[in-house]
Amino acid sequence: MVSLGCPKALVDSERILTKLRADGYGLSPDYAGADVVLVNTCGFLDSAKEESLEAIGEAIAENGRVIVTGCMGNEADAIRARFPDVLAVTGPHQYEAVVGAVHEAAPVAPSPFVDLVPEAGLKLTPRHYSYLKISEGCNHRCAFCIIPSIRGDLVSRRPDAILREAEKLIAAGTRELLVISQDTSAYGVDLRHASWPWKGGEARAHMTDLARGLGRLGAWVRLHYVYPYPHVDQVIPLMAEGLVLPYLDIPFQHAAPKVLKAMKRPANEVKVLERLKAWRAICPDMTIRSSFVVGFPGETEEDFRYLLDWLEEAQLDRVGAFRFEAVQGAAANALPDPVPEEVKEERYARLMEKTAAISAAKLQAKVGRTLDVIIDLVDAGEGGATGRSQADAPEIDGEVHLRDAGHLKPGDIVAVTIEDTDEHDLFGMPLA
Secondary structure, three states: OEEOOOHHHHHHHHHHHHHHHHOOOOOOOOOOOOOOEEEEEOOOOHHHHHHHHHHHHHHHHHOOOEEEEEHHHHHHHHHHHHOOOOOEEOOOOOHHHHHHHHHHHOOOOOOOOOOOOOOOOOOOOOOOEEEEEOEEOOOOOOOOOOHHHHHOOOEEOOHHHHHHHHHHHHHOOOOEEEEEOOOHHHOOOOOOOOEEEEOOEEEEOOHHHHHHHHHOOOOEEEEOOOOOOHHHHHOHHHHHHOOOOOEEEOOOEOOOHHHHHHHOOOOOHHHHHHHHHHHHHHOOOOEEEEEEEEOOOOOOHHHHHHHHHHHHHHOOOEEEEEEOOOOOOOHHHHOOOOOOHHHHHHHHHHHHHHHHHHHHHHHHOOOOOEEEEEEEEEEOOOOEEEEEEOOOOOOOOOOEEEOOOOOOOOOOEEEEEEEEEOOOOEEEEEOO
16 A cells, blocks of 8 residues: 555545454565555646656556556546556545456455454554544635545544544544544534434534544544634643643645735634734643735735744744646636745745744744653663654644653653754653
8 A cells, every 4th residue: 555645535544444353464565475465546736747747657567456546546547547446446434446446457356354443443653653534625725726626525423423533433442543634623613513312411513523533432533624713612622621732733825814815715814813822822822823825916015925924923833835736627727926936935934934034933832841752662772752742733834853762662651851953853851
């Protein structure tokens, strides 16, 4: 399995693997040992599409028997034109079609061991953290995005099903649940926020109720892809209570009103600043991560300076940035006044310099404090370990590097005294 793209695609890969394992298949660690290779593609940006095509080409060269799925699977003609030997091409979250293609390409021999599948399914992440997908699709129509045309409108899972999956994951060793979707704040809108029976009570299909229910299960709960709808204010007290991690991943994308309007995003940047201040008053240790697009068509130097000034006032903890790409099928491609590539690069560098300085100052303020850290890796020989604080999501944020920690194991949550920092990471020592 070659899994590309975002955590939502990773969950799709895990579900496919779980079904295949239940059917008696095993996972090969390399191309040579595989009867068939699955490539789960990403089609969000042109650069991601090219990476997907390269992965398909490598799989065909190394193995020859390749099934393609995922977001780029909606462009089957383009894939087959370049790689006519692929065995099958399916679109995103078409699990049964993928499994059927595998059965046809490599029929499994009867085995008495086909039921030996973990209750929580097969995972591509470490045992101690798991991505929990609560919905598919999105109702927004942002000008730069083609996700709705690939994955469709919002389709929320029933809350009882989500809670049941979370319980199984925790029983199997998960210590941290990373809640993902295209729009976590919109969870349950399509279900009209209905309720289902759960544990002698009811589970309501609403972001706040779901966050509270997950928080009561005892694992860390981290919320990703949150749009700043008004009801998000109700989640902040749950963070202050310790039910949910004090961490919000909010894709603001820009701050200049004119650019936000062109992006078809809510242009409410002043009110957002007021809400950030109110959230931090309730939960002072809150971490806010976001992403921004630079070089969107029509973005002027004045717009960009507005964004930099907004970032200075917002003081976001973690920031990622993307240079605008004209993705095939996106409405933004038809907008006038494209920004030259060299200007995009220059603005990208300025934005990253600005946000890196803010992040470094925030990290420096943590020196001398004691923070809870979840352990990801342990080097018993060297006596060190690597983990993450509550402010750090795996893969995208910083890490905490520990000394005198060879006795720990992955999944441990320990108190750590922070001794030093660099631009991205913290350094410290466990108290026990």
